Amino acid sequence: MTLLTNLKVLDFSTLLPGPFATLMLADLGAEVLKVERPAKADTWGVDQYLNRSKKSVALDLKRQESIDAVKNLVKEYDIVLEQFRPGVMDRLGLGYEELKQINPKLIYCSLTGFGQTGPYKNRPGHDINYISIAGLSGYSGTQKGGPAKNGTQIADLAGGSMHAVIGILSAVIFRERTGEGQFIDISMTDCSFALNAISAPLHLQGGLELEPEKLVLNGGTFYDFYETKDGRYFSVGSLEPSFREVLCEAIGQPELFELSMKQDAESSIQFKRIIKHAFLEKTFEEWQGIFEEFEACVEPVLTFSEATNHPQLQARGMIVEVPDGEGNMQRQMACPIKTSVFTPEYKHVGMKPGQSNDEVFGTLELER
DSSP: OOTTTTOEEEEOOOTTHHHHHHHHHHHTTOEEEEEEOTTOOOGGGOHHHHTTTOEEEEOOTTSHHHHHHHHHHHTTOSEEEEOSOTTHHHHHTOSHHHHHHHOTTOEEEEEESSOSSSTTTTOOOOHHHHHHHTTTGGGSSBTTTBSOOOSSOIIIIIIIIHHHHHHHHHHHHHHHHHOOOEEEEEEHHHHHHHTOTTTHHHHHTTOOOOOTTOSTTTTSSSOEEEEOTTSOEEEEOOOSHHHHHHHHHHTTOTTHHHHHTOOSHHHHHHHHHHHHHHHTTSOHHHHHHHHHHOOSSEEEOOOHHHHHTOHHHHHTTOEEEEEOSSSOEEEEEOOOOOOSSOOOOOOOSOOOTTTTHHHHHTTOOOOO
């Protein structure tokens, strides 16, 4: 028994947001079938991770026999997720209104940059554009250096993928109560805008203009990254007085605690300056040793390679071995959701496009 036993998902998505959403569903036990273009190239080599445990069929959706094959599949599937621009699936004859005539209980999720409505609905974009319009980039980064360049895709993953999964599973619960399917419209820009959760009230209720290095959590206080003697960095998040006191002890200046508790801007600037100079006096390794002893909400900024070997992530089993279908194992990131009743099964790495055509369609002749 899995958490999502008997849920069957048809995944028409490409690139990152949709595949990551259906990866989460597959890791939790849903049966996911990728519908892909014939001979689609592996995007940056990540498909073997994003499509693990999923089956794959390759169909040319410009051909009527492929559309007919999809419509036949929809009869026995619970969920459709698609990531085309608004109107594309309708023009193909695979939009929600048409498919729900075949399967009234169908849950149909459209995941796009700007959503199905509004003046930007057909506008192209990428993660950097969505978080810019959503206001996230406007108060991230530094005043001199400009907006922060993020190493991961905030709008795609925290915005699109996560909210799509929440919407889909909410629809599953609703269908269990009512027997009704539904259409879900997920905009990565909307979802990114919602991520302004802690700062939005400062503006919406308090009228504060959100700017870089002006807020408690975006560099306006000592809550920040600090360079070490050898050019590495540490994160300092010692906001609470108890942790701040430990921070002062760890850097060998316990008398600074009184200064850190003052509320005026000059004291705050002075405290941050002292912390900055203190970190520059020791190497990354030296500070690691110190903060293993002092629990002050201070942690090293690790490379990804270092993160994979961190004892906490290793203890949590966040790197797993997945069969590659050729007798070997491939290292991948694990499903982060842990429950008392279910352990994810990693069946195989992502398949080649069309690898499941014979299994799914049998002898049906389809252009691949």
